[in-house]
Amino acid sequence: NIVLTQSPASLAVILGQKATISCTASESVNKFGINLMHWYQQKPGQLPKILIYNEFSRAPGIPARFSGDEAELNFTLTIEPVEADDVATYYCQQGLTFPLTFGSGTKLEIK
Amino acid sequence: QVQLKESGPGLVQPSQTLSLTCTVAGFSLTSYNVHWVRQPPGKGLEWMGVIWNTGGTRYNSALKSRLSISKDTSKSQVFLKMNSLQTEDTATYYCARAATYGYFDYWGQGVMVTVSS
Numbered sequence: 001n002i003v004l005t006q007s008p009a010s011l012a013v014i015l016g017q018k019a020t021i022s023c024t025a026s027e028s029v030n031k032f033g034i035n036l037m038h039w040y041q042q043k044p045g046q047l048p049k050i051l052i053y054n055e056f057s058r059a060p061g062i063p064a065r066f067s068g069d070e071a072e073l074n075f076t077l078t079i080e081p082v083e084a085d086d087v088a089t090y091y092c093q094q095g096l097t098f099p100l101t102f103g104s105g106t107k108l109e110i111k
Numbered sequence: 112q113v114q115l116k117e118s119g120p121g122l123v124q125p126s127q128t129l130s131l132t133c134t135v136a137g138f139s140l141t142s143y144n145v146h147w148v149r150q151p152p153g154k155g156l157e158w159m160g161v162i163w164n165t166g167g168t169r170y171n172s173a174l175k176s177r178l179s180i181s182k183d184t185s186k187s188q189v190f191l192k193m194n195s196l197q198t199e200d201t202a203t204y205y206c207a208r209a210a211t212y213g214y215f216d217y218w219g220q221g222v223m224v225t226v227s228s
Binding site for chain 1: 146155156157158161169171172173205210212213214215216218219220221
């Protein structure tokens with residue numbers, strides 16, 4: 001199974017500053033040159049919502065404040081500038097092999 | 112408008128079988144794959160299994176012996192059955208539509224299932 005190690009577990013950021021969440025995959029999630037790494041936002045009491053798919057592509061309606069990047073199996077979700085509405089738990093997910101797996105989640109709070 | 116909605120019992124007794132239904136709208140089950148994902152209270156997301164648009168299935172090996180997913184395309188419904196439930200199966204169960212690259216573009220609201228006597 002592909003293990004996704006997500007860090008930090010929680011993160012407190014000042015409004016307007018940058019939040020960086022990391023997700024390290026235990027092996028490649030690349031298929032035909034596309035990294036099948038996806039990011040979700042789950043606000044308290046709500047269902048998950050796709051933010052970023054295929055490493056860096058924003059889902060429809062997702063603002064440019066959210067961006068994805070990758071460096072040698074280490075995937076990053078960046079939120080800049082952070083807004084109050086971004087308080088949520090963020091999960092990475094790989095779509096390459098079964099079982100599909102998720103990271104353990106990062107809880108973002110406003111400092 | 113794409114919609115998914117889970118339904119089923121909120122309480123199941125230990126050792127019993129869980130039966131959930133996911134009713135979809137706005138797309139055809141012959142064109143999209145539908146997955147089940149669950150989330151224990153206060154914990155992360157666990158992929159359970161998928162039913163392909165073709166009708167084939169794939170399960171999480173951790174659940175494989177207990178889990179069955181099927182569908183009725185004419186009724187736009189996907190079914191989950193899981194037997195031998197234990198307290199650790201207490202979770203919110205989601206059905207979700209999968210897009211091309213294995214991400215979930217639409218989710219149901221989820222149904223909370225408590226396993227307790």
